[in-house]
Amino acid sequence: MLKYTGKRILIGILSLFVLVTAAFFLTRLMPGSPFQSGNVSEDVLKSMEEEYGLDRPMTEQYRLYLGNLLKGDLGVSFKKPGVTVVEVIRRAWPMTAALGGLAILTAAVFGTLLGIWQASSGKKAVRGGIFLGTILGTGIPNFVIALLLMFFFGVKLKLLPIAGLAGPQNYILPVISLAVYPTAVIARLMQNTFREEMQKDYVVLAKAKGLKPGRTALTHILKNAWIPVLNYIGPAAAFLLTGSFVVESIFTIPGLGREFVNSIGNRDYTLIMGLTVFMGIVVIGINLLTDLMCAWLDPRVRRACR
Amino acid sequence: MNVLSVQDLSVQFHDRHAKGETVSGLSLEIAPGEIVGIVGESGSGKSTAMQAVLGLLPERAEVMSGKMLLNGDSIAPPPYRDGRPQKQEQKAYEKKMQQIRGSQIAMVFQDPLSYLNPTVKIGRQITEAVRVHNKNCSRAQAKVRAAELLDMAGLRRPKESLDKYPFEMSGGMRQRAAIAIALACEPKLLIADEPTTALDVTVQGQILKLLARIAEETATAILLVSHDLGVIASVCQRVLVMQNGKMVEEGTVEEIFYDPRQEYTRLLIERASGLCALTEKKISGEALLTLKNVTKSYHSGRRNLDQKKFEAVRDVSFELYKGETYGLVGESGCGKTTVAKMITGVHAPSGGAVLYHGEELVGMQRQIQMVFQDPYASLNPRMTIRETLEEPLLLNTSDSPEIRKEKVTEIMKMAGLPPEDAGKYPRAFSGGQRQRIGIARALMLRPELIVCDEPVSALDVSIQEQILELLEQIQRETKVSYLFISHDLNVVKRISQRLGVMYAGSIVESGATESVYEDPWHPYTKALLSAILTPDPRTARRRRKMAAGGEQEKEVQYDTGCPFASRCGYAMECCHADRPKTYCFGDRKVACFLYSEEYTGRRSNDYKMTSQI
Numbered sequence: 001m002l003k004y005t006g007k008r009i010l011i012g013i014l015s016l017f018v019l020v021t022a023a024f025f026l027t028r029l030m031p032g033s034p035f036q037s038g039n040v041s042e043d044v045l046k047s048m049e050e051e052y053g054l055d056r057p058m059t060e061q062y063r064l065y066l067g068n069l070l071k072g073d074l075g076v077s078f079k080k081p082g083v084t085v086v087e088v089i090r091r092a093w094p095m096t097a098a099l100g101g102l103a104i105l106t107a108a109v110f111g112t113l114l115g116i117w118q119a120s121s122g123k124k125a126v127r128g129g130i131f132l133g134t135i136l137g138t139g140i141p142n143f144v145i146a147l148l149l150m151f152f153f154g155v156k157l158k159l160l161p162i163a164g165l166a167g168p169q170n171y172i173l174p175v176i177s178l179a180v181y182p183t184a185v186i187a188r189l190m191q192n193t194f195r196e197e198m199q200k201d202y203v204v205l206a207k208a209k210g211l212k213p214g215r216t217a218l219t220h221i222l223k224n225a226w227i228p229v230l231n232y233i234g235p236a237a238a239f240l241l242t243g244s245f246v247v248e249s250i251f252t253i254p255g256l257g258r259e260f261v262n263s264i265g266n267r268d269y270t271l272i273m274g275l276t277v278f279m280g281i282v283v284i285g286i287n288l289l290t291d292l293m294c295a296w297l298d299p300r301v302r303r304a305c306r
Numbered sequence: 307m308n309v310l311s312v313q314d315l316s317v318q319f320h321d322r323h324a325k326g327e328t329v330s331g332l333s334l335e336i337a338p339g340e341i342v343g344i345v346g347e348s349g350s351g352k353s354t355a356m357q358a359v360l361g362l363l364p365e366r367a368e369v370m371s372g373k374m375l376l377n378g379d380s381i382a383p384p385p386y387r388d389g390r391p392q393k394q395e396q397k398a399y400e401k402k403m404q405q406i407r408g409s410q411i412a413m414v415f416q417d418p419l420s421y422l423n424p425t426v427k428i429g430r431q432i433t434e435a436v437r438v439h440n441k442n443c444s445r446a447q448a449k450v451r452a453a454e455l456l457d458m459a460g461l462r463r464p465k466e467s468l469d470k471y472p473f474e475m476s477g478g479m480r481q482r483a484a485i486a487i488a489l490a491c492e493p494k495l496l497i498a499d500e501p502t503t504a505l506d507v508t509v510q511g512q513i514l515k516l517l518a519r520i521a522e523e524t525a526t527a528i529l530l531v532s533h534d535l536g537v538i539a540s541v542c543q544r545v546l547v548m549q550n551g552k553m554v555e556e557g558t559v560e561e562i563f564y565d566p567r568q569e570y571t572r573l574l575i576e577r578a579s580g581l582c583a584l585t586e587k588k589i590s591g592e593a594l595l596t597l598k599n600v601t602k603s604y605h606s607g608r609r610n611l612d613q614k615k616f617e618a619v620r621d622v623s624f625e626l627y628k629g630e631t632y633g634l635v636g637e638s639g640c641g642k643t644t645v646a647k648m649i650t651g652v653h654a655p656s657g658g659a660v661l662y663h664g665e666e667l668v669g670m671q672r673q674i675q676m677v678f679q680d681p682y683a684s685l686n687p688r689m690t691i692r693e694t695l696e697e698p699l700l701l702n703t704s705d706s707p708e709i710r711k712e713k714v715t716e717i718m719k720m721a722g723l724p725p726e727d728a729g730k731y732p733r734a735f736s737g738g739q740r741q742r743i744g745i746a747r748a749l750m751l752r753p754e755l756i757v758c759d760e761p762v763s764a765l766d767v768s769i770q771e772q773i774l775e776l777l778e779q780i781q782r783e784t785k786v787s788y789l790f791i792s793h794d795l796n797v798v799k800r801i802s803q804r805l806g807v808m809y810a811g812s813i814v815e816s817g818a819t820e821s822v823y824e825d826p827w828h829p830y831t832k833a834l835l836s837a838i839l840t841p842d843p844r845t846a847r848r849r850r851k852m853a854a855g856g857e858q859e860k861e862v863q864y865d866t867g868c869p870f871a872s873r874c875g876y877a878m879e880c881c882h883a884d885r886p887k888t889y890c891f892g893d894r895k896v897a898c899f900l901y902s903e904e905y906t907g908r909r910s911n912d913y914k915m916t917s918q919i
Contacts, residue, residue: 200420201415201417201420201421202420202421202422202423202424204357204362204415204421205413205415205421205422205484205487206423207362207407208360208362208407208408208412208413209407209408209412209434209435209438209487209490210404210405210406210407210408210409210435210438210439211404211408211434211438212404219426219434220423220426223425223426224423224424224425297425298425299424299425299471299473300424300425300471300473303471303473303474
């Protein structure tokens with residue numbers, strides 16, 4: 001198991017290196033310069049590029065960047081003088097992480113519960129209702145949901161705040177709008193796998209042992225049914241934790257997603273690079289975590305990775 | 307008093323596809339300590355009836371019964387009103403049954419791998435059964451009890467087995483664990499539904515012996531469901547014969563086997579005994595396929611450092627003549643299928659050579675075709691029979707559509723299928739018909755050799771016989787040769803002229819079928835043959851007393867010594883130290899030191915060797 005983990009970490013670092021390289025050269029290939037605007041003269045542009053080292057050959061810039069990266073230094077933002085990339089991340093990430101983490105937690109809990117409810121309910125109305133809900137949840141884009149939530153709970157009922165992240169109640173609406181889609185997907189997945197597992201022979205044996213249906217579901221079916229769900233939750237969590245531009249913009253939250261999109265518009269090379277590297281670490285880390293959790297849940301996987 | 311008495315049990319499925327009663331008017335009684343067998347072909351409703359007693363059937367199955375008494379208490383399910391049971395009654399029934407299941411009536415199922423939860427440890431699955439009906443039993447106590455149960459079920463090192471997952475155990479060990487689960491609360495009645503069908507012959511004998519011992523020692527009544535008359539004959543006191551959901555005949559084993567009153571029962575017994583008959587056929591002396599010291603090894607570690615070589619097939623040699631059937635028998639995991647894969651060219655041997663018509667075989671050959679074990683999984687459900695059969699022609703020939711159509715019709719006739727069914731999909735056919743399709747597919751390219759990998763082990767006895775007859779008929783017509791692989795000794799005896807017995811990757815004994823069966827030489831062959839269950843209660847009972855006990859050790863010594871030495875009752879010192887060579891005596895070859903010169907002394911050429919044990 002330890003060997004497997006080590007191997008996975010090594011592969012993660014390697015893919016991170018590939019990501020950094022690709023991102024570095026791709027940003028440099030974008031037309032235009034970070035300091036270009038209507039009222040900047042050729043000379044000023046040149047001297048500024050010189051100061052930031054943009055006039056040097058690309059390979060040298062790349063070598064310099066890699067060296068700094070190893071020291072944990074992601075550089076200074078080109079557009080916001082004096083602000084380091086690390087500072088930007090330190091400011092924006094906690095908000096994004098809190099939103100994303102809460103959203104994925106909500107989605108995992110409610111998606112699982114809804115899926116089990118749909119799979120095991122004897123009532124047609126319940127099954128149909130949840131089914132319709134999951135269809136809508138996967139079909140409606142999150143900005144529509146966000147705007148509708150804002151309109152009803154914020155504007156009409158005046159129950160919840162609609163902008164910023166001042167207090168705990170500020171989190172409710174953005175978390176819901178982020179969580180709807182993964183909840184619906186998890187519920188549908190869970191419903192399917194739970195159904196499938198309920199047909200398995202070991203459930204018949206559990207029944208023949210005299211176990212109550214609820215207990216069978218908890219100790220036998222859930223573990224097996226959760227393994228495919230976990231494989232979805234991993235990538236979904238990675239997606240949410242790296243920030244959603246749309247939802248952050250609607251609720252005016254200065255999160256990572258917004259920073260990222262803005263940095264591309266500004267051609268803020270160091271910021272683009274820094275955020276890409278950071279998001280890469282998050283995605284790779286979460287995927288590693290998912291695989292380890294799968295191995296923890298399923299002894300057959302654990303056996304195979306020895 | 308009877309443990310269970312059922313009167314007039316009927317089961318009806320309310321389904322879109324299947325209407326009609328699967329079980330009708332079944333009555334049975336069983337006393338403490340008694341073993342009652344229920345025999346019938348698949349689809350005769352035996353398992354359905356057993357699950358109906360425990361209330362394990364899905365809701366769309368309507369169970370009706372005149373009376374269902376467990377130790378005098380009624381356990382009959384609520385009657386249906388307007389197509390469904392009343393909610394209150396159903397709830398009360400479920401509640402009552404939860405108390406009874408596991409504690410009063412327990413069940414052992416056919417396939418222990420699918421009936422055990424793959425992600426839960428064996429120990430947990432047993433302690434759970436212990437604690438459901440015994441609320442004030444602590445976890446630690448339950449664990450002790452679970453180890454006791456595993457010990458009782460004949461598992462070696464029960465304490466270590468508690469921490470194992472089902473996939474880490476062999477088939478026999480799993481079935482023992484399943485029996486331990488069933489015995490957890492000392493049930494009055496044990497229903498065993500085909501408990502040995504998925505197991506090897508030697509393990510089968512051990513499990514049946516265990517069941518008989520349990521009935522004797524704990525006065526547990528056992529209902530043993532099986533399609534195998536040999537199983538029934540060897541342990542049961544009374545037998546019920548079922549056909550199409552109805553009970554055909556009931557009586558003591560002696561009555562049923564020696565004096566059957568019903569035509570159907572007679573037919574069943576005849577077919578089962580027919581399988582044990584020998585065939586005689588002449589064969590030409592021309593070798594079609596020759597295996598010379600073929601070895602196949604797999605590496606378990608990927609890097610060279612921790613490389614462990616595992617030899618799935620080790621030094622296998624035999625010859626297959628034109629127009630003959632060569633049987634390859636052995637327990638699961640002995641390398642039979644790997645041999646088949648090397649002959650068909652799926653795998654290349656890592657040592658030795660496979661010669662076909664005297665030339666080394668490279669890749670796949672259209673002259674060598676294969677028939678697979680599972681007639682359900684080996685046919686593409688989205689291709690019609692015509693498409694399935696035409697595919698080999700499309701790939702290998704440039705026949706026009708008319709010729710292809712003609713060929714399909716011809717082959718289908720040969721395989722005993724109506725040619726007008728060519729447009730249907732596999733789901734429209736039964737297991738036996740599907741296997742005919744599999745055979746037809748193998749025949750499409752007019753091969754010279756067909757490798758049959760357990761072609762009948764998924765089928766009922768009566769269907770088995772039909773398929774074997776079909777294979778023989780095809781052989782007469784087309785002079786094709788068969789390599790027939792099976793774990794079922796009766797089937798191999800029925801069809802093959804010569805055979806090889808495999809153990810742990812090597813052929814331990816080979817020779818003419820008749821002489822090997824009449825006078826087995828190798829200790830392993832002897833053990834295998836004595837484990838065969840014959841559908842004859844008297845001989846079966848005599849045999850049972852001799853069957854070897856104990857769970858087979860999985861760790862076979864692959865590196866040094868004879869692989870069978872750890873299980874062999876005749877093992878000498880040299881057996882652990884060296885690997886026996888193959889000693890030839892005319893047609894008979896045997897790999898055992900008992901037949902070596904050091905043991906039997908120097909021999910002249912016309913020395914006639916007989917069994918040494």
